[in-house]
Amino acid sequence: MIPLQMLLTSIRDNYQIVGTIDCNSYNNNFADLYIALQELKQDSFSPNQRIMVTITADYYKQQHGVVLQSLQTIVNNVDISNCFILLVTTNANVRAEYKHIHDTYNFDDTFFDIEIIDGSYIKLSGDDIQAYTKNSGITQNIEQLTKLSQKQKDLLFNSKNFCIVPWISLQVGIDNKVAPCCNYSGEVGDASLDSLETIWNNKNNQKLRASMLEDRTVKECQQCIVEEQYNKTSLRQSINADFSHHVNRLKQGTTPDYKIAYFDSRFNNLCNLSCRICYHGSSSSWHAPAVAVGLLDKDTPVFLKAGRSKHDLYLQVNEQIDNIERMYFAGGEPLIMEDNYRILDELDRLGKHQVELIYNTNMTQSSLKGRSIFDVWKNFSNITVGASLDAEKTRAEYIRTGTKWDDVIKFRQQMLQKRPDINFFVCSTLSIINALHVPDFHRSWVDKDLIEPHQFKINTLHYPKWLAVETAPLYLKDKIIEKYEKHLDWLRPLDRQGSATNGFESVINQVQTDAKFDSKLFWKNIKPLDAFYKVNLLDDFPELVDLPQ
Ligand SMILES: C[S@@+](CC[C@H](N)C(=O)[O-])C[C@H]1O[C@@H](n2cnc3c(N)ncnc32)[C@H](O)[C@@H]1O
Ligand code: SF4
Numbered sequence: 001m002i003p004l005q006m007l008l009t010s011i012r013d014n015y016q017i018v019g020t021i022d023c024n025s026y027n028n029n030f031a032d033l034y035i036a037l038q039e040l041k042q043d044s045f046s047p048n049q050r051i052m053v054t055i056t057a058d059y060y061k062q063q064h065g066v067v068l069q070s071l072q073t074i075v076n077n078v079d080i081s082n083c084f085i086l087l088v089t090t091n092a093n094v095r096a097e098y099k100h101i102h103d104t105y106n107f108d109d110t111f112f113d114i115e116i117i118d119g120s121y122i123k124l125s126g127d128d129i130q131a132y133t134k135n136s137g138i139t140q141n142i143e144q145l146t147k148l149s150q151k152q153k154d155l156l157f158n159s160k161n162f163c164i165v166p167w168i169s170l171q172v173g174i175d176n177k178v179a180p181c182c183n184y185s186g187e188v189g190d191a192s193l194d195s196l197e198t199i200w201n202n203k204n205n206q207k208l209r210a211s212m213l214e215d216r217t218v219k220e221c222q223q224c225i226v227e228e229q230y231n232k233t234s235l236r237q238s239i240n241a242d243f244s245h246h247v248n249r250l251k252q253g254t255t256p257d258y259k260i261a262y263f264d265s266r267f268n269n270l271c272n273l274s275c276r277i278c279y280h281g282s283s284s285s286w287h288a289p290a291v292a293v294g295l296l297d298k299d300t301p302v303f304l305k306a307g308r309s310k311h312d313l314y315l316q317v318n319e320q321i322d323n324i325e326r327m328y329f330a331g332g333e334p335l336i337m338e339d340n341y342r343i344l345d346e347l348d349r350l351g352k353h354q355v356e357l358i359y360n361t362n363m364t365q366s367s368l369k370g371r372s373i374f375d376v377w378k379n380f381s382n383i384t385v386g387a388s389l390d391a392e393k394t395r396a397e398y399i400r401t402g403t404k405w406d407d408v409i410k411f412r413q414q415m416l417q418k419r420p421d422i423n424f425f426v427c428s429t430l431s432i433i434n435a436l437h438v439p440d441f442h443r444s445w446v447d448k449d450l451i452e453p454h455q456f457k458i459n460t461l462h463y464p465k466w467l468a469v470e471t472a473p474l475y476l477k478d479k480i481i482e483k484y485e486k487h488l489d490w491l492r493p494l495d496r497q498g499s500a501t502n503g504f505e506s507v508i509n510q511v512q513t514d515a516k517f518d519s520k521l522f523w524k525n526i527k528p529l530d531a532f533y534k535v536n537l538l539d540d541f542p543e544l545v546d547l548p549q
Pocket of ligand 1: 333
């Protein structure tokens with residue numbers, strides 16, 4: 001350990017310090033640490049230049065400090081080579097901690113310069129502290145970030161519960177339940193009774209916004225909270241970042257102007273598939289199997305539609321079209337829904353080609369009534385396609401009943417050829433059925449040049465619990481952990497932004513709960529559907545042969 005004075009003399013002799021960052025003054029405010037590093041970044045550094053970073057306290061929930069881990073990730077994300085960071089710390093164990101962090105979270109071959117100095121080092125409990133992950137939501141939009149006040153930054157990036165969604169968005173479910181987003185487990189209104197404008201500032205929405213402003217836990221927002229516990233970037237985190245430019249809407253308190261910036265469109269349940277993870281509420285094709293196995297009354301209508309009349313929702317969205325910045329299309333299957341094509345035609349007519357179009361699609365149909373989706377998209381510049389693919393080949397055809405795998409491949413190849421600019425990723429919903437196969441599927445699509453390694457997300461299964469990976473038997477959980485760790489060794493160096501890594505890491509956390517496998521319930525649900533479709537789970541997924549029966 002070097003006394004501080006001696007170190008300072010040696011630093012003056014050996015380095016040119018371009019700036020100093022005291023991590024203690026940022027506490028766990030990683031948005032500000034990000035800004036500070038971004039401001040000190042230069043186009044190029046000369047060999048003796050350094051940014052000096054000091055750490056004399058850190059938060060612990062593992063064997064290494066959360067601030068040190070976050071510092072490494074931010075340095076990578078801001079894109080400064082590690083070798084231009086001079087870390088000065090009172091942490092006598094820093095080299096061991098940094099080695100682990102460098103091995104696990106870093107993607108730059110160089111290392112921080114580290115100097116340990118005399119002085120006290122404080123270890124704080126990190127139970128409530130989230131490390132900055134590559135997807136923490138704090139984006140490269142520094143100009144926007146620097147406009148935010150400290151209170152706004154705390155709400156958007158450091159709070160546990162605050163979410164900007166109730167100020168910018170509404171989601172209407174096919175069952176007419178209106179919610180702020182698709183993760184919300186309750187409802188704030190009923191679209192079969194009231195207009196969206198009435199619901200926007202009704203009592204429920206006002207109460208929800210009041211809780212948000214006070215950063216209180218909202219039990220209906222549990223899905224995001226659980227995802228964050230698994231260290232997965234939640235919808236809350238990503239939307240707080242993406243829509244931080246609307247933070248001034250908070251000044252209007254709990255009754256903001258009726259302006260929908262983000263609309264989540266699920267007009268009806270029309271779908272050509274009946275995926276095992278889905279149900280009749282989202283897919284008309286689930287009607288027949290659900291009736292056959294006794295999950296649904298045969299008198300339930302096959303087609304379900306939201307709104308007070310035939311085109312009600314479409315008309316209400318159209319009224320908001322000037323305010324809309326992002327449209328999310330799901331369903332049902334969005335690429336076979338006429339109202340979705342009509343919205344695009346209207347946006348096209350108005351010249352609103354910058355509106356962000358986000359799709360979840362099963363990738364089986366690229367045209368409707370002879371109209372290719374590529375023609376409809378031709379003027380739009382900001383398109384994201386999340387392909388809901390949980391497996392490949394016959395495994396895909398088993399899980400997503402009705403899929404013809406060749407159609408999926410053809411659609412993806414067409415997209416690569418016609419619109420390589422589309423932000424495409426595979427969105428795999430993970431269940432007991434496909435958990436062991438998903439890493440192979442990911443590798444296979446990368447090997448076939450259908451995606452880059454980072455274009456793969458893991459979607460957390462919301463229901464049913466008997467299919468959820470955390471309820472897998474212990475032996476299978478062990479196999480999953482082993483397989484995912486190996487997969488991550490391959491993935492981490494190839495996934496510089498960490499967008500795919502995050503999902504696979506979260507599965508390792510997710511399976512480490514003590515939820516139990518209920519074999520009776522599992523097979524009671526699998527076998528009748530297998531009989532209806534004349535398939536057998538173990539034929540298509542032989543890796544599950546040891547599942548207790
Ligand atoms: C209901 S689908 C509708 C859009 C489209 N048909 C599709 O499959 O992408 C929307 C998303 O929810 C996912 N999903 C379906 N069932 C789910 C479940 N039980 N838990 C979590 N996500 C689910 C799908 O994989 C898809 O990514
Ligand atoms: S394609 Fe989408 S909506 Fe259709 S059954 Fe599958 S998950 Fe549900």
